[in-house]
Amino acid sequence: MSKLIITGRRKLRGEAVVQGAKNSALPIIAASLLTKGENLIFNCPQLSDVEASCDILRYLGCRVERIDRTLLIACDAPDKNDIPDELMRRTRSSIVFLGAILARMGRARLSFPGGCEIGSRPIDIHLSALREMGAVIRERHGYLNCHAPKGLRGRKIPLPFPSVGATEDIMIAACLASGTTTIINAAREPEICDLADYLNKCGAHIYGAGEGTVVIDGVGSLRGAAHTVMPDRIAAATLLCCGAVTGGELLLRGAVPSHLGAVLPLLEKAGCELSVLPDGVGLRAPEALKAPGVVRTMPYPGFPTDAQAPFMALGAVARGTTVFIENIFENRFLHASELCRMGACIRTEGRVAVIEGVERLYGAKVEARDLRGAAALVIAALCAEDETRLGGVCYLERGYESLEQTLSSLGADIRKI
Numbered sequence: 001m002s003k004l005i006i007t008g009r010r011k012l013r014g015e016a017v018v019q020g021a022k023n024s025a026l027p028i029i030a031a032s033l034l035t036k037g038e039n040l041i042f043n044c045p046q047l048s049d050v051e052a053s054c055d056i057l058r059y060l061g062c063r064v065e066r067i068d069r070t071l072l073i074a075c076d077a078p079d080k081n082d083i084p085d086e087l088m089r090r091t092r093s094s095i096v097f098l099g100a101i102l103a104r105m106g107r108a109r110l111s112f113p114g115g116c117e118i119g120s121r122p123i124d125i126h127l128s129a130l131r132e133m134g135a136v137i138r139e140r141h142g143y144l145n146c147h148a149p150k151g152l153r154g155r156k157i158p159l160p161f162p163s164v165g166a167t168e169d170i171m172i173a174a175c176l177a178s179g180t181t182t183i184i185n186a187a188r189e190p191e192i193c194d195l196a197d198y199l200n201k202c203g204a205h206i207y208g209a210g211e212g213t214v215v216i217d218g219v220g221s222l223r224g225a226a227h228t229v230m231p232d233r234i235a236a237a238t239l240l241c242c243g244a245v246t247g248g249e250l251l252l253r254g255a256v257p258s259h260l261g262a263v264l265p266l267l268e269k270a271g272c273e274l275s276v277l278p279d280g281v282g283l284r285a286p287e288a289l290k291a292p293g294v295v296r297t298m299p300y301p302g303f304p305t306d307a308q309a310p311f312m313a314l315g316a317v318a319r320g321t322t323v324f325i326e327n328i329f330e331n332r333f334l335h336a337s338e339l340c341r342m343g344a345c346i347r348t349e350g351r352v353a354v355i356e357g358v359e360r361l362y363g364a365k366v367e368a369r370d371l372r373g374a375a376a377l378v379i380a381a382l383c384a385e386d387e388t389r390l391g392g393v394c395y396l397e398r399g400y401e402s403l404e405q406t407l408s409s410l411g412a413d414i415r416k417i
Contacts, residue, residue: 012248037224099173154179201225291320335373368392
């Protein structure tokens with residue numbers, strides 16, 4: 001198992017390019033199953049979650065090749081409609097293949113997805129919507145056995161919660177369904193827009209992506225297309241937190257300010273100076289951060305749950321009290337106890353965490369238990385005295401592409417062993 005060795009108290013300075021968005025690449029890879037002909041997916045990050053999705057496509061009988069950050073995908077003749085348990089368990093996003101396989105093959109057999117244990121991510125919204133569209137789904141022995149005896153049909157589908165995964169799954173399935181599908185209370189994240197842009201390039205008819213109502217007119221077939229994955233807004237937020245806690249000065253090329261609308265004001269509250277440039281975002285941090293106050297995670301355009309852990313690390317060394325109210329997942333404070341090992345003052349109860357900023361953190365042996373918690377521990381280690389040894393790097397590699405190399409290029413003392 002890999003570990004990161006980090007010696008803190010070094011200011012980060014310089015420029016970095018924001019990686020392609022993991023949460024955009026994964027549904028696009030799944031959606032490529034609907035197409036015939038070659039797809040070229042540019043700016044696709046080299047992550048273990050992405051490789052897991054590529055392995056699923058290969059198992060289904062598709063051709064997938066990677067050249068640096070470009071994927072070539074051809075799904076002309078998939079010959080399977082199931083995904084083995086060991087592939088499903090490698091990533092939580094694997095459930096988005098359900099709509100794609102059902103729409104393309106007419107049948108699907110999947111187990112429940114795996115990934116980080118940050119709380120339940122119910123797939124009942126996915127299943128209810130697909131049943132509305134004509135799917136027959138039976139759950140037995142941990143597997144979902146699905147078929148559409150009369151094909152998928154367009155329907156008006158109101159979502160009880162603006163679930164990103166369910167919105168993506170329904171959009172993908174609806175592209176080859178007969179008639180028109182209308183998703184009400186759809187997720188509005190930028191990754192939804194990126195998926196719609198890709199599918200429309202392939203010949204789909206999707207309208208309203210990024211708004212509360214999305215309309216999909218089904219078509220008979222889709223063709224391969226070239227598409228560039230959007231920059232990763234969570235990776236950008238993480239790097240900005242790295243710069244903030246070290247009193248550094250960074251320029252993030254490729255960061256999209258409009259995607260960070262709920263993040264940038266908190267950095268300004270903490271005392272950071274921000275500059276919005278044509279091709280990115282700049283940050284200049286003060287010597288001492290101020291607590292950003294009360295932070296509530298919400299669906300987009302609210303503060304993203306994926307940025308909660310990185311900002312908790314920031315709050316741990318900010319003067320004053322920061323309060324996080326986690327409204328998306330019920331078990332997303334796994335990193336709090338490890339931050340406390342480093343000297344942080346954090347109290348959690350249910351979905352609320354109260355952080356009293358301390359003057360400094362201290363290096364320690366810590367273990368990551370989920371993706372964004374791993375990022376929080378890296379951020380804490382960058383500003384801690386002495387050496388931190390971080391285990392659980394496999395979680396970090398699910399969503400951050402060579403983070404240690406990026407940070408090292410900015411002046412951090414970090415290495416992987």
